[in-house]
Amino acid sequence: xxxxxxxxxxxxxxxxxxxxxxxxxxxxxxxxxxxxxxxxxxxxxxxxxxxxxxxxxxxxxxxxxxxxxxxxxxxxxxxxxxxxxxxxxxxxxxxxxxxxxxxxxxxxxxxxxxxxxxxxxxxxxxxxxxxxxxxxxxxxxxxxxxxxxxxxxxxxxxxxxxxxxxxxxxxxxxxxxxxxxxxxxxxxxxxxxxxxxxxxxxxxxxxxx
Ligand SMILES: [Fe+2]
Ligand SMILES: [Fe+2]
Numbered sequence: 001x002x003x004x005x006x007x008x009x010x011x012x013x014x015x016x017x018x019x020x021x022x023x024x025x026x027x028x029x030x031x032x033x034x035x036x037x038x039x040x041x042x043x044x045x046x047x048x049x050x051x052x053x054x055x056x057x058x059x060x061x062x063x064x065x066x067x068x069x070x071x072x073x074x075x076x077x078x079x080x081x082x083x084x085x086x087x088x089x090x091x092x093x094x095x096x097x098x099x100x101x102x103x104x105x106x107x108x109x110x111x112x113x114x115x116x117x118x119x120x121x122x123x124x125x126x127x128x129x130x131x132x133x134x135x136x137x138x139x140x141x142x143x144x145x146x147x148x149x150x151x152x153x154x155x156x157x158x159x160x161x162x163x164x165x166x167x168x169x170x171x172x173x174x175x176x177x178x179x180x181x182x183x184x185x186x187x188x189x190x191x192x193x194x195x196x197x198x199x200x201x202x203x204x205x206x207x208x209x
Pocket of ligand 2: 028032057058147
């Protein structure tokens with residue numbers, strides 16, 4: 001990606017963030033982007049892609065829920081968003097809590113349609129940031145962990161800061177999933193099957209070490 005295009009994308013993303021999100025969400029997204037960039041450097045992933053996904057992941061969260069679904073479903077109009085369309089299909093079958101997580105795919109479509117972002121890894125990381133999935137790539141794992149462990153999260157403390165600095169990506173992902181599942185459970189919300197499957201797989205890996 002040429003330098004100017006990167007600067008332009010970042011400028012537009014920051015302005016969309018200001019226009020579309022409440023101040024606390026803007027701050028969260030900036031912290032997720034910073035945390036994701038830090039992790040991207042640690043784990044040899046494109047740090048600009050991490051920044052874009054971090055800044056954009058919650059862009060639609062303050063929009064009307066009907067609009068979020070409409071936008072998410074329109075992923076099907078873009079052949080290069082086949083994987084995002086599949087994520088939306090899984091959410092359609094998890095209606096109990098899908099309204100809470102559909103803003104991810106909605107943001108991916110928004111980034112595609114309004115900002116011309118067509119990087120599949122970025123679009124997938126944004127789509128999966130609330131639920132995760134078995135086999136997701138390093139950028140998706142980084143965005144998931146950064147979203148749950150950025151320093152302004154209510155439960156984030158010294159342990160999360162140390163984990164972000166020292167843990168392997170797999171361990172970070174397991175801890176981030178653990179935090180997310182615990183939080184959702186405490187609130188009485190449903191938990192996506194893909195989060196449970198990935199958590200179990202990572203926990204089993206740890207048990208067999
Ligand atoms: Fe989110
Ligand atoms: Fe978030």
